[in-house]
Amino acid sequence: MDNSVLINYFSDGEWHSGVQLAEMLGVSRAAIWKRIQKLEAIGLKIEREQSKGYRLKYSFDPIDEALIKVDGIDIRLNAITGSTNTDAQNAVAEKKTQWPDNFSAALAEQQTVGRGRRGRNWISPYGANLYMSCAAALPVGAASLETLSLEVGISVAQVLEDKGVTDVKVKWPNDVYGDGKKLAGILIEVDGDLSSQCNVVIGIGINFTNSSLHQEDIGQPFTAVDQYTDVRREEVATALIRRIYERLNQIVLGKTSGLLPEWERYDFLTGKAVTVFLGALEIEGVAEGLDGRGNIQIRLGDGTLRAFAGGEVSVRAK
Incomplete structure (x- = not known):
């Protein structure tokens, strides 16, 4: 069965x-x-x-693949999978084609080994939330993707805002919050060289059904889309797949993003006292926005302004 x-x-x-x-x-x-x-x-x-x-303990509408309306893009849907990031990566590898034909998206009703940043598990109850990934092999180096995490975070925030979620913010570098509570997470994995070619996979998990989630599993305050609006997962997936494809295409063409100027509007951390976790080291300070490369700037207790890159640290607001 x-x-x-x-x-x-x-x-x-x-x-x-x-x-x-x-x-x-x-x-x-x-x-x-x-x-x-x-x-x-x-x-x-x-x-x-x-x-x-x-x-x-919760109800859900199974994903209807026919409602994900993105023409010309390979979209794969599994009921239960290990990780949509792996599924999307495998789809790109199978094609052995060039950009843009290799762009692929993968969705699932449940992930059994879903993962977040820094090796954390991503809780994935069946049918309750959106688990999706987009992947591609790009004819540009990994250096071109320096601010992609921030741009995807802003895109997720804008799509959810368009669908009726209020007070949406992005916690640097890639968590999305609603009313100060965790709403979505993003995991971007890149391999390849810095200048000529790279592979990228963008994983997105969005809480849709509040009653499917439990504090003891997540370990921090959380919220879900159904606390704000009645929107199907397919609508959000469609909008995000289109935006991610368009942004990757801009990167290939050497075009800058129009998203980063929006960062201040969605910035969750600026002005807050934070703790920066750098390995076993904990650094206290106040968040003061981003530098030109998308690194977070922290004003330390001695007045020094120090920048940290997303791959190096984890930041927690007090």
Whole structure:
């Protein structure tokens, strides 16, 4: 039995008895019970009540691939995958073509080994949120992508704002917040040389269903799109895939971004007291915006202004 078939029966968030599920799927009640255990083992939060049966703690609309409207771009959708970053990278490698034909996007209902910055896990409950990645092999060096993380963060903020999310900010270098709480995260991986060619994959995770997430899993205040607006995941995915493709094409053509001048509007950290984590070292200061290369500037206690690059450090507001 395909896990996704049973999971989609639970997508309404309603109670389903073991007898009902067994009849629908043509299996025994014992088989349903074992399958429920397997779903819980991959992270689904399923409630049980003897008189009612089983239900998922949240409802969701399965992704409809036909609603992701980006002509001419290879888009792959998996029910359950390890990582959409890996899926998108594999799609590019399979094609063995040049830009722009190698640009690929991958989405999933659930990631089993989703990852964030600095090796952190990205919590990925099934069907509840947006897990997507875009990848390409580019005829430019990695140095051309120096500010891409910031540009993608601004793009995510603008798309969510356009769809009705309020008070959207970007926490340098690549987290998106709503009302001061974690709403989305971005992971960009680049390999290749600095000047002539590189491979890039842009992973984006956006919280859509607040009830699917739990404080003990995330470890910080969080929010989700459904706390602000009723928008389908496909709408947001479509807008982001288009924006990412267009920005990568501008980079290939040597054009500068019109996004960075927007940074001040979305900057979550400027003016806040922060702690910079540089390996085992903790540095205290006040965030004072970005330098010309997109590095964060921190005013230290002795008055010194010091810049830090995104790949070096993690920053936490107090």
